[in-house]
Amino acid sequence: MERNDVRLALPSKGILQHGAEDFLEACGLKVYRPNPRQYAATIPGMPGVTVLFQRPGDIVTSVQAGSIDFGITGYDVLSEKGANGGAALVIHDDLGFGACSLNLAVPERSAAQTVDDLRQWAAEAGQAGYPIRIATKFPHVTAAFLDRQAITPYRLIGVEGTLEIAPAIGYADLICDLVSSGITLRDNHLRPLTDGVVLRSQAVLIANRPALRSRPEVLAIAHHLLEYVEAYARGRGSYLIIANMRGDSPEAIAQRMFAQTSLGGLQGPTIAPVVAREHLRAASDWFAVNVVVRREHLFEAVGELRAIGGSGVVVVPCAYIFEEEPVRYRAMLDALAAEQQAATSAAGEGE
CATH class of the missing domain: 3.40.190.10 (Periplasmic binding protein-like II)
Structure with a gap:
């Protein structure tokens, strides 16, 4: 319907x-x-x-x-x-x-530190007649990773509840589970393999x-x-800096700004004349400068502005920055068009 x-x-x-x-x-x-x-x-x-x-x-x-x-x-x-x-x-x-990673984690007492160690562990266990047992809620992703790393033999054990207890009570040798802070692993005497990130999510x-x-x-x-x-x-993480600056022209001020490392803005700074009071207007050579910078460059940018004559500096966090068209919307349309073209070509070849 x-x-x-x-x-x-x-x-x-x-x-x-x-x-x-x-x-x-x-x-x-x-x-x-x-x-x-x-x-x-x-x-x-x-x-x-x-x-x-x-x-x-x-x-x-x-x-x-x-x-x-x-x-x-x-x-x-x-x-x-x-x-x-x-x-x-x-x-x-x-x-x-929602950032986290899917990690292989072993008991703290285990000698395994890396995926290479796990590969050797699996091979030795296989020679002894049993595969290593890995408890996980992500069997397909885990199996794909293990196969890419040539770790064999292994047996995946599906678990609905808490994974971390599996090695302690003996029904798995290690686990493959989601990790964010790592506190839960440490509380259960587990540690991730140093290169055992199966997936970042x-x-x-x-x-x-x-x-x-x-x-x-x-x-x-x-x-x-x-x-x-x-x-x-x-x-998110961007700031609009507004300052007043003396100069002969917007172009001259722009050249002073471009000579710095943090004042390039999005497409460039916006520079406009300051409208002075009537009795000062004829002699006014002040301009208003607007430039967007990232948080990590904020204090460096403020310092550079002041060093080239900026004053009355105001900093405002940016809530949104709209572009002409969202980049990912265009990417979505391109992906759909490419898929449609591929489907049309495949249908034509099949006739």
């Missing part, structure tokens, strides 16, 4: 839920959910969008099936379900929250490919989402 609403799925609990809601609010897309027990909500800034709350794995399945148009989930879950490359398309891979925004191609309202919401997400991401 054809739907009129556009559906966005968010994680229903845990760090990803709070991270997704906080992130969307920071992007200017606050989720309105009057009752926290309800599994449906709205975004007043995007009329026509229904927000549903699901488990991260179910979000991937729903977007893949087409019952959900957009979803925010973890890249780890997406990779485990093998959905990226199917009907689910990643349209933003750097939302900036964070929250990603995914969309249903067929819906993007066939439903204009879904494509419009994709543009809306990416417009605000990209503007927020570009603004």
Whole structure:
């Protein structure tokens, strides 16, 4: 049955839920959910969008099936379900929250420090007649990593509950689990292999490919989402510096700024005459300078401005920086066009 609403799925609990809601609010897309027990909500800034709350794995399945148009989930879950490359398309891979890594971790008493050590351990265990046992909730991603590293033989043990206890009670030799701070591993006397990162993950925004191609309202919401997400991401950690500076002309001041290392701005600084009071106007040689810099260069930029004559320096954090077109929206359109062209070519060859 054809739907009129556009559906966005968010994680229903845990760090990803709070991270997704906080992130969307920071992007200017606050989720309105009057009752926290309800599994449906709205975004007043995007009329026509229904927000549903699901488990991260179910979000991937729903977007893949087409019952959900957009979803925010973890890249780890997406990779485990093998959905990226199917009907689910990643349209933003750097939302900036939910960061973690899938790591191989061994008991502290183990002699294994690296993947090479694990390879030798597995080979020796195999010669003794048993494979090493690895407890994990990510069997597909883990197996792919082990195979790439030529670690054999091994046996993966699926676990629904807590993984960290598996080596201690003897039903696994090591684990492959998500790690953020590493505190849980240390509390359970485990440590990650130094080069045992199987996958790096964070929250990603995914969309249903067929819906993007066939439903204009879904494509419009994709543009809306990416417009605000990209503007927020570009603004996050950026500052607008405003200062007054004497000079013969905007071009002369620009040359002084370009000679510095931190005053290039986005496309360049904005320089405009300061309109002086009537009795000073004829002799005014003051200009207002505006330049955007990243947080890590802020104090260096302020120092450089003052060194070349800037005064009255004002610093304002940037909430959003909008471009002519979101970079990732153009990348999404290009990916869809390339896929369509490939499908058309394949169909032509098959005739």
